Amino acid sequence: MAVITTKGVEKVYNPDKIPVKALKGVDLEIEAGEFTAIVGPSGSGKTTLLNIIGGLDRPTAGYVEVGGEDISQMSDNVLIDFRKQHIGFVFQAYNLIPVLTARENVEFVMLLQNRSKTERHARADELLKAVGLEDKVHKRPAELSGGQQQRVAVARALAPKPTFILADEPTANLDSESTANLLDIMARLNQEEGVTFVFSTHDQRVIDRARRVVTLVDGRVDEDLRR
Amino acid sequence: MIPIMAWRNVWRSPTRSWVVITAIALGIWAALSLTGFATGMMKSYVNSAIENSVGHLQIHAPGFTEEYDLQNQLPPASELSTQLEALPQLQAYSMRTVVSSMASSSQGARGVMVKGVEPQQEAAVSAIEDKLVEGEFFPEMRGNAVLIGQELAEKLNLKLRSKMVLTFQGLDREITAAAFRVVGIFDTGNTPFDGSTVFVERADLNRLIIPQTDSTMVQSDLVYEAALLLHDVNQVDTVAALLETALPGQEVKTYREVSPDLELYESQIQNVSMIYLVVILLALVFGIINTMLMAVLERIKELGMLMAIGMNKLRVFSMIVLETILLGVVATPIGLLLGYLTINYVRENGIDMSAYSEGMASYGLSQIIYFDVEPGVYSQMAIGVFLTAILAAIYPALKAIRLKPVDALHSF
Structure with a gap:
């Protein structure tokens, strides 16, 4: 069953001045449990597509369905709520909340969902253990390495049990060891818990681990390879 | 957790927070001292009139x-x-x-x-x-x-x-x-x-x-x-x-009616105190707006991320307002305490205005002014600062919620 469907998605920046067509009609279906990398050269529209799939931006034409719901017409407030319930984000620059500890960061979205403290603690500890950071529960981001911060970010994205996780260049700032470590964790979570991952990446090490690789060129799907 | 976040955010830049806390505390101290001075002067004037011959009440045909x-x-x-x-x-x-x-x-x-x-x-x-x-x-x-x-x-x-x-x-x-x-x-x-x-x-x-x-x-x-x-x-x-x-x-008149200047003076002093207070609070509003705006602008990416992962605008708004209120919560007791100590000291010892005695005497004022404030002034001041903090937080908070996560994050 497709968790994400894009149909004829177009995105034009500066439509009134000098229009730039970032996406020129993207049709894509991503099934539950997939481990998909969206690749392509700079300016091919990877980030734009992820922004639109993630409900952070709206298409100029076409529509996006997540779990059967058209998110392209939702209001800002409804979209915020939708993202909170259905989408986990992992950012290139980790983007953890600097004033919160690792556990509090992981709990944060669950807190926004008004889950109980006991449930939040248990889930955060379970996930931090799963990403190998059970001894860093009380550390703040500044006390963690880049790789450790990105693992906390993965745990945070997973915490509310989202429909899928979007990761924008998650390994761009990591060294080889941390990248391998992170990919192992994400692949395991994908296989063991069936979590759907969608990456945008340049990183060959990520592309090598992906089971589906969608290549964008000039705002169009150039190749869609399943392994 | 949001109050905890707000509290920790306040202390992310301790120097900046202490500068604004000091400004608020000094503002409260100055407002209290000015009110103490004005009330002391008013009481000195009124008491001197009462003591000189007016009394509290007068009866005439x-x-x-x-x-x-x-x-x-x-x-x-x-x-x-x-x-x-x-x-x-x-x-x-x-x-x-x-x-x-x-x-x-x-x-x-x-x-x-x-x-x-x-x-x-x-x-x-x-x-x-x-x-x-x-x-x-x-x-x-x-x-x-x-x-x-x-x-x-x-x-x-x-x-x-x-x-x-x-x-x-x-x-x-x-x-x-x-x-x-x-x-x-x-x-x-x-x-x-x-x-x-x-x-x-x-x-x-x-x-x-x-x-x-x-x-x-x-x-x-x-x-x-x-x-x-x-x-x-x-x-x-x-x-x-x-x-x-x-x-x-028979005509029974209170001292205010006997000497309408006393009533005028009382109300004028209250008005002047109010103007001092408003000027001080306005200055604080801009000081706080400046600080909070800096706090918001340097966290654009973080605020974008919070909204991206599902923190709604109301919560973001509340967090910024709460951060501002917390600055006031730390500053207010300090300012009130400083003001209380100053007023109590000058209430006991007086402040010698003899350098201006000639001018003051021509207005019926004594040379030594003893500060005085009504007890309610302290709570009014605390409420004033609380409302000021909320007022000052509105613009930075609106700025925060107007951010578009996709722009704020730059990528994603």
């Missing part, structure tokens, strides 16, 4: 204070005394005969208000006896005695034991003049009062204004003004109401 027409007499002093002595709230009273007069000496003449008093009664109501700088308060002597103010003494070149002539209308509207000897010179610190008021014995004055041909009038019963001092100044309105019922047809 209707219309007397408009023209000082001697036909407008109060009921006989003996009857009035009986009624006044029945009032439990009364501390003391003084029966007076008041005439508008011309005081003259070899140096010149000036218009004065002559207050004929009974020395013992007057000493219990006013502080004139304590304000004597020369002479005595109506010593035993033959002839007419007068107490004059330092200002009048200088203008008419009068000294202790000098003679002066007071000229006024009698009850029969005939002009009467009599020589008085200066037995005391007072200095109340209120130059206009000292230059225009003299005190004589009521018996002397009554004897002079009652025509010798009138044998029906009892001298000791002739009275035009009763000045009352209460145990508690806050009861003036209650006692005024009681007296109006007990003495139908």
